[in-house]
Amino acid sequence: MLNEPMSSLSQNCSDCPIRHRAVCARCDGDELSKLEDMKYYRTFQAGQTIVWSGDRMDFVGSVVSGIATLSQTMEDGRTQMVGLMLPSDFIGRPGRTTSAYNVVATTDVVMCCFRKKPFESMIERTPHIAHRLLEMTLDELDAAREWMLVLGRKTAREKIASLLSIIARRDAALQLQGTYGPLVFDLPLTREAMADYLGLTLETVSRQMSALKRDGVIELQGKRHVTVPDFNRLMEEAGDDSDGGVLV
Amino acid sequence: MLNEPMSSLSQNCSDCPIRHRAVCARCDGDELSKLEDMKYYRTFQAGQTIVWSGDRMDFVGSVVSGIATLSQTMEDGRTQMVGLMLPSDFIGRPGRTTSAYNVVATTDVVMCCFRKKPFESMIERTPHIAHRLLEMTLDELDAAREWMLVLGRKTAREKIASLLSIIARRDAALQLQGTYGPLVFDLPLTREAMADYLGLTLETVSRQMSALKRDGVIELQGKRHVTVPDFNRLMEEAGDDSDGGVLV
DNA sequence: TAAGGGCTTTGACCCAGATCAACATGCGAA
DNA sequence: TTCGCATGTTGATCTGGGTCAAAGCCCTTA
Numbered sequence A, B: 001m002l003n004e005p006m007s008s009l010s011q012n013c014s015d016c017p018i019r020h021r022a023v024c025a026r027c028d029g030d031e032l033s034k035l036e037d038m039k040y041y042r043t044f045q046a047g048q049t050i051v052w053s054g055d056r057m058d059f060v061g062s063v064v065s066g067i068a069t070l071s072q073t074m075e076d077g078r079t080q081m082v083g084l085m086l087p088s089d090f091i092g093r094p095g096r097t098t099s100a101y102n103v104v105a106t107t108d109v110v111m112c113c114f115r116k117k118p119f120e121s122m123i124e125r126t127p128h129i130a131h132r133l134l135e136m137t138l139d140e141l142d143a144a145r146e147w148m149l150v151l152g153r154k155t156a157r158e159k160i161a162s163l164l165s166i167i168a169r170r171d172a173a174l175q176l177q178g179t180y181g182p183l184v185f186d187l188p189l190t191r192e193a194m195a196d197y198l199g200l201t202l203e204t205v206s207r208q209m210s211a212l213k214r215d216g217v218i219e220l221q222g223k224r225h226v227t228v229p230d231f232n233r234l235m236e237e238a239g240d241d242s243d244g245g246v247l248v
Numbered sequence C: 001t002a003a004g005g006g007c008t009t010t011g012a013c014c015c016a017g018a019t020c021a022a023c024a025t026g027c028g029a030a
Numbered sequence D: 001t002t003c004g005c006a007t008g009t010t011g012a013t014c015t016g017g018g019t020c021a022a023a024g025c026c027c028t029t030a
Helices: A029-038 A116-125 A127-153 A158-176 A193-200 A202-214 A229-235 B027-040 B116-125 B126-154 B156-175 B189-196 B200-216 B233-239
Strands: A038-044 A049-051 A059-065 A066-073 A079-085 A103-106 A110-114 A183-186 A219-221 A225-228 B040-042 B049-051 B061-067 B066-073 B079-087 B102-105 B109-115 B183-186 B217-219 B226-227
Touching: A029 A116, A038 A059, A059 A116, A059 B061, A066 A193, A066 B126, A079 A127, A079 B126, A103 A127, A110 B102, A110 B156, A127 B066, A127 B079, A158 A183, A158 A202, A158 A225, A158 A229, A158 B200, A193 A202, A202 A219, A219 B102, A219 B200, B027 B116, B040 B061, B040 B200, B061 B116, B066 B189, B066 B233, B079 B126, B079 B189, B109 B116, B116 B126, B156 B183, B156 B189, B156 B200, B156 B226, B183 B189, B189 B200, B200 B217
Parallel strands: none
Antiparallel strands: A038 A110, A049 A103, A059 A110, A066 A079, A066 A103, A183 A225, A219 A225, B040 B109, B049 B102, B061 B109, B066 B079, B066 B102, B183 B226, B217 B226
């Protein structure tokens, strides 16, 4: 099912929406045209599994649009989300043949893919790519460590507030909303996915969402559409220094 | 306090104990001698803070011996360990001037340091270093994600067993003990540090250690010296696939 | 227009792990 | 040899979040 986002995509890297943030961000025109020759697009429907943990993965690539999740599962079914992949994020690890995680499309997803072998040899020859990939990996590591604090030490209410502030912040950055005034966004995750993200049950997620609504920290239109009247209030609820709260 | 490990250290990279695992692992003789000119050793006593979160950090470097921890703290004092730095691990992030974490020496630590600026420009010119650093960062990211599953979804008993199996596995790899037969090692962490690692209280750690001992999963000589009679049993207690349990 | 199936909310109850408190152990300094 | 302090253990009690269960709310399909 090639849907709208796919067909509206330019094949031309130079006006790709993630051109300036993805692995290719630092490439010059020459490098970019090499990548352009190698790349191909793939689309995945909401709910579709992109790769299973342990499966062979013969491509790597960037999320162009949509949202995917990385998760780990124990034999008895307990699952923990370990990564939330947004547009420009890179999926797949050079130098490894199998996926360590389940990668699932949460919304419809378009990826800009490269076959793994050619991409790996491209990395060897192109420091710009290697360098950008290092930078992105270091950022992901920082995000993972922030998340570890959330998982290990925060209360359920703080966890929910933390997740909301992450999504609100990202959305504001994307849409260039100002820091002040109410923030408005749609939750891209079900209650269950939020629970898997935060190490909670979906019932607890639901209860805490209701509690934050009751206390005026957020407003809900429907299940997924959220308004945050006061971002600093949300940051306080998340247990973060409200000072560092400059958006972007 | 220049203590024994320091004075017994060779200044010569070619017989450095972490030569084949650290950032410099892939360097050829030429590159290595450049690094050799830049490097300097620093020692830290057990308990000493190497850098505070938020502080300027004008060096980066490898742990040569000893153990350091990375941790994050909330205003009210809740703390979560987010990294356990062992010999050959790299501390500090190129391209960032301040530390995002508290870095603390858990035992006496020797580091092989480089001033940040020269090291960064060395990276630019030396793909071998950049590539190795990327590889190490990806490994750390995998470890962080494994840890997220532990923090988010495992019970206290499973958490303790997970930590013990990580330390046991590492020790076995270092000392080339066989996979079979009992594993013996010393815990490099206090009960409190274990708690900070696992998102528990120190009381719970103590109770679960006692329980694992009572159930014959581990034996304790003193508080810190641990014997694991059956590694697969420990893996089962950790809730991991006991199959993948090949050491190293 | 109804029926069925995701997703979400809410209630009642329970329990793993936190909290509070007392005590034990072991080690370095005086 | 004892004192003091850091580290660790164990007990009693409390509670945040899990578990189990029942509905509610949409949206799609018939």
